Amino acid sequence: MNQDEALTAEEVARLLKVSRGTVYALKDKGELPSFLVGRKLRFTRKAVQEYIERDQPLGENPGREVPFVTAAHQPESFVICGQDIILDALSNYMNQAGVPSLRSYVGSYDALTALYKDEVQLASSHLWDGETDTYNVPFVRRLLPGVPAVVVNLTYRTQGFYVAKGNPLGLKTWEDLARPGIRIVNREKGAGSRILLDEHLRTAGINPQELEGYDNEVQSHIAVASTVARGRADVAVGSEKIARQVDGLDFVPLQKERYDLVFKKKDIDTRPVRALMGILETGILKEEFSSLGGYDTTNMGKIMWMG
Known part of the structure; x- marks a missing residue:
């Protein structure tokens, strides 16, 4: 880049x-x-x-958790929760469609709990369940108990390792993270990449506390990528598209993830959700992101689950 x-x-x-x-x-x-x-x-x-x-602090904490902008704060607004820039573009299109839209930049787990608490109207999620080898639906069922919900695909992304140029340590598998002397930098609890790591460590029988740097947490893909690029860690888990934006990195692809949108079923016929589905189905967002590296928009707008 x-x-x-x-x-x-x-x-x-x-x-x-x-x-x-x-x-x-x-x-x-x-x-x-x-x-x-x-x-x-x-x-x-x-x-x-x-x-x-x-690493200078900002009033709005870039690279760290940004406080919720909730429906309670802006009762007339449709609040979209999640961190990927594709959601910023979606928010812009919602505003153009006459639906006031705000953004809340938090991870998938917190996004779903915020949806359950009516703090936001739309959550994004890329949470992998190691027991079922599926994305999002098991977490929607757990975190929105008794609440009928709809899961709609937004895009697919590739998750893997951020490593130094040339991958000098030869890191290729989840088990490699347990090798002596390997330093990791981690995402915050609740982030999809953090849950992906934790689930793979669990299924591999690896004690996360034995990994050097496991408790070193930062709050965004670009922050962990930058940490690896500067040589302050050997590896981090993140999405492919960010690796293309930071010099001095290589990317080791490990898993294709499904990145979905989640809203409450009771809202399916409301004007904001109709506008949302219209944006996804007309293809304007799909066209904008299909040519960018790191996004597979084949199933954008497809309902993946309703319950």
Whole structure:
């Protein structure tokens, strides 16, 4: 990835998981260098990555858990919960369709519990269940007990290892993480990648507390990828698309995951959900992301489960 690539303020906001206003504030304070192309403000990817590597705190905590923006705070809004940038694009299309939409950047487990508590109207999930070798539905049943729900596919992504360029340690399997001296950096509890790791360690009979760095938690794919790229860890679990955005990394593919949207069945005929399904079924979001690396949008909009 060309580190001199010019990014818009919106693209930087997506990478840092903050608002555009926060990006402008960082620029004004001199913490995030920028330049003008004509009258358009632009940032280099290198500058953004260097900001992440400095690990400076932000008011909206990029790379860390961002507090919920809930329906209680914005009663007229449709709140979409999850971390992938495809959800930012979905939110934009919802707004264009006349449905006020807000984003809450938290992991899959917390997204489902927020949906159960009526704090959000739409959760995203990529939670793998090791007992059944299936995605999302077992967790929807557990975390939304007694609540009829609908699971709709958004995309498929590939999960695997972030490793240093050339994979010098030859890390290829989940069992390799238990080799002496291997340092990992972990995602926060509730993140889909963290649950994927924990489930594979459990099925392999590996005690996670024996892994060096297991308790070293960060809150985003780009944060764990950056940690490996800087040599502060040997390996992390994350999605393929982020590996393409960070220099000095290779990606070891391990598992294709299903990334779904979940909403309550009682809302299926509401205007926001009808607008949501319309966006998924008309193909405008599919067209936008099908050409990007790391997304398989073949089944976008397909109902995977209803119960």
